[in-house]
Amino acid sequence: MSDSSVNKWRLILSGHSDGYTNMAVDEAIMEAVSAQLAPPTLRLYGWRPPAVSLGYFQEVDESIDTEAIQERGWDLVRRPTGGRAILHDDEVTYSVCVPQQLLRHGSSVIKSYRELSRGIEAGLQLLGVAAQLGKQPANHKASGRDLPAICFAQTARVDMTVDGRKIVGSAQVRRDGVILQHGSVPLTLNPADHLAVMPPRNGTTGDRDLQRAVKTVSEAVGHPVSFAEVSSALIAGFKDALGIEFGEGSLTTEERQMAARLRADRYGTREWNYTRPGQR
Amino acid sequence: MDAETLRYDENHAWVRSEDQTVIIGISDYAQDQLGDIIFVELPPEGEVITAGNPFATLESAKAVQDVIAPVSGEVVACNDELLDVPETINEDPYGAGWMVEVKPEEGFSLEALMTYEQYLEMLESEEE
Numbered sequence: 001m002s003d004s005s006v007n008k009w010r011l012i013l014s015g016h017s018d019g020y021t022n023m024a025v026d027e028a029i030m031e032a033v034s035a036q037l038a039p040p041t042l043r044l045y046g047w048r049p050p051a052v053s054l055g056y057f058q059e060v061d062e063s064i065d066t067e068a069i070q071e072r073g074w075d076l077v078r079r080p081t082g083g084r085a086i087l088h089d090d091e092v093t094y095s096v097c098v099p100q101q102l103l104r105h106g107s108s109v110i111k112s113y114r115e116l117s118r119g120i121e122a123g124l125q126l127l128g129v130a131a132q133l134g135k136q137p138a139n140h141k142a143s144g145r146d147l148p149a150i151c152f153a154q155t156a157r158v159d160m161t162v163d164g165r166k167i168v169g170s171a172q173v174r175r176d177g178v179i180l181q182h183g184s185v186p187l188t189l190n191p192a193d194h195l196a197v198m199p200p201r202n203g204t205t206g207d208r209d210l211q212r213a214v215k216t217v218s219e220a221v222g223h224p225v226s227f228a229e230v231s232s233a234l235i236a237g238f239k240d241a242l243g244i245e246f247g248e249g250s251l252t253t254e255e256r257q258m259a260a261r262l263r264a265d266r267y268g269t270r271e272w273n274y275t276r277p278g279q280r
Numbered sequence: 281m282d283a284e285t286l287r288y289d290e291n292h293a294w295v296r297s298e299d300q301t302v303i304i305g306i307s308d309y310a311q312d313q314l315g316d317i318i319f320v321e322l323p324p325e326g327e328v329i330t331a332g333n334p335f336a337t338l339e340s341a342k343a344v345q346d347v348i349a350p351v352s353g354e355v356v357a358c359n360d361e362l363l364d365v366p367e368t369i370n371e372d373p374y375g376a377g378w379m380v381e382v383k384p385e386e387g388f389s390l391e392a393l394m395t396y397e398q399y400l401e402m403l404e405s406e407e408e
Contacts (some may be wrong), residue, residue, distance in 0.1 A: 013317065056337075057319035058343045082318075082339040107406065108313045109343045156341045172343035175334075276361075278321040 007102070009172045011235060011246040012043040019075035019088070020049065024262035026095045027080050028182040028255045030173075037254060040098040042238055042246065044231045050196055051075035055083040055151075055171065059272050063149035068197045078273045079182075081171035086184050087194050094120070095182035096238075106179065107174060113158040115242070116181050120160060120168055122146040123237025129220040131160045131167055150188075152214040153206075161233040165215035185234070186216045187225060189234030199234045242246040281310065281374040284377040287393035289350035294374065297390050298381070302351055305378045306338075306369065309403055317369050320362040322380060327355045329382065336341065336379055338369070347379065351388060357381035 022045055032038035052069055056079055060066060064085060069076050096116055100106030105115050116131055124131040147153035151169040155161060157173055160168040162272065170183030192208050200206030218224045253261065266272045271280060286294040292310035294301040312315065319339040329335040334346035335355075359378050362368055369377035392400065 055339070057321070057339045080344065082342060082344040109315050109340055110347075113342060115406045158342055170342070174343060 001272075007242065007244045008039060009098075009238075009244045009246050010039045010041045012041060012230065012249060012251065013231065013234065014043055014045035016046040018049065019047060019053060019077035019270040020263050021259070022047060022093070023053070023077050023079055023267045025048035025251065025255075026097070026152035026180060026182055027262050028251070029095070030080075030097045030175065030178055031258055032252065032255050034176045034178040038097075040082035040102055040146075040239040040254060041096070041249075042235070043095045043152045044234060045095070046091065047075075047093070049074050050087065050193075051077055052085055052087050054078045054085050054273070056081060056173070057276055058084060058149070059276055061149075063201065065197050065199055066274075072193075072197070073195070076273050079171065079266055081173045081180065081182060083169070083171035084154060084268060085149045085167050085198055086151045088184055088195065089186075089190065090188045091184050091186040092234065093184050094189050094229055094234055095180065097178060097180050100174070100179055102176050103179070109174070110158055112179060113170070113181070116179075117137075117158070117160055117168075117170070117239035118241040119233060120183070120185070121237070122241040123230075124160075124162075124167070124217070124220075126233040126236055127217065127221055127225060129162055129167070129188060129217065129222075129272060131162050133158060133160055136271055146202055146209055147198070147206050147213075148201060150194065150198050150210070151184075152189075152194075153210055155213070162220045166213045167217065167220060168215060169235040180254065186214070187230060188218050189214055189216045209241075211228040240261075263278060283374050283380040284336040284396045286358075286374065286396060287390050288396065288399035288402075289348075289393055291330045291348035291350065293350040295350050295390065295393055301356055301381050301383050302353075302388075302390075303378050304350060304380050305373055306347060307325065307399070311370050311373045311377070314338060314345060315323060315342065316362060319368045320366045320369070320379075322362065323355050323359070325355050325358060329353065329380075337364075349382075350393060351382055351384050352386065353382040355380050375387050 105111030172181045292307045321337040329349040331352045335349040336347040
């Protein structure tokens with residue numbers, strides 16, 4: 001293999017931050033990759049306090065209980081990416097920023113999803129979890145109808161599932177030829193918390209629907225797994241599946257400054273988080 | 281609308297010339313790469329858009345993507361029906377799925393854009 005074929009990426013282990021910071025950092029990395037100031041990057045992180053993230057276009061309506069979120073001292077943050085709401089609590093979140101042209105199938109949303117998901121699939125396999133792409137959960141329709149706002153209650157054909165239950169919730173944004181894909185890998189999940197902040201429609205309890213739609217890593221493995229274990233497995237999975245060589249790094253000064261600006265001007269503001277684009 | 285009579289740019293937008301204005305949408309290839317479109321954000325009428333810069337945003341089931349303006353000028357009409365029925369872009373990208381009508385700035389020439397044949401050639405070279 002020649003040197004030019006070595007696919008070198010940066011690995012950033014951010015630890016736990018609040019939701020506003022997490023989204024600002026993901027976007028700052030995307031901007032830096034776009035401006036060719038940073039190599040393709042895999043970032044792994046967690047959320048403290050827990051936060052509900054909304055899809056870019058998602059409406060804050062009766063399916064999101066903002067009071068319940070505030071009462072708990074949690075954040076509500078609108079993502080730069082598509083999709084539906086996620087309660088980020090006990091999980092590992094990955095984010096990948098990569099120029100489209102560095103992926104084999106970069107120009108297609110669906111195919112690039114599959115390509116990047118191979119890294120997650122391989123990581124989960126290292127933990128002994130046989131995840132598959134695109135199998136719909138058994139009660140997909142029921143959970144989708146009564147829990148319309150919850151990402152993990154819906155399965156698209158490119159989502160990753162175990163025994164028909166969704167195990168990773170991912171979303172993308174594409175700008176200037178760069179893909180940002182991030183996703184949530186829950187270690188454990190508390191249905192009561194989910195349904196308190198994202199209440200089901202029609203007065204249904206939603207409890208069974210949600211439990212039948214989602215599988216956490218700890219459930220799939222059969223015992224509790226730690227943030228560190230899942231992080232290591234994902235790193236190894238991306239490395240093997242995508243043929244990547246990682247250099248552990250940190251945010252550049254420019255990225256840190258950009259993230260601070262994005263947090264102050266966008267992700268930390270009520271205007272951004274509570275109002276859909278086009279309605280501001 | 282017949283795809284062969286439209287002009288295209290490298291960001292997969294199509295342009296159709298009207299009397300004093302141009303109509304803009306995204307190509308069949310672009311909608312196919314994005315997947316099922318579920319939300320559309322369009323600029324307000326009167327906004328001036330700039331070639332090479334984003335003027336609209338599309339969300340498919342799994343991704344958000346900007347649409348890059350192929351032409352600079354003032355938006356004189358938007359296809360607001362897309363806000364309610366965004367999947368029209370998937371179903372009829374060259375017809376009912378049009379996005380905005382723009383009065384191009386002076387000096388605009390359709391000749392600067394690719395013909396359908398040239399656009400197909402670009403797609404083929406990208407696939408390689």
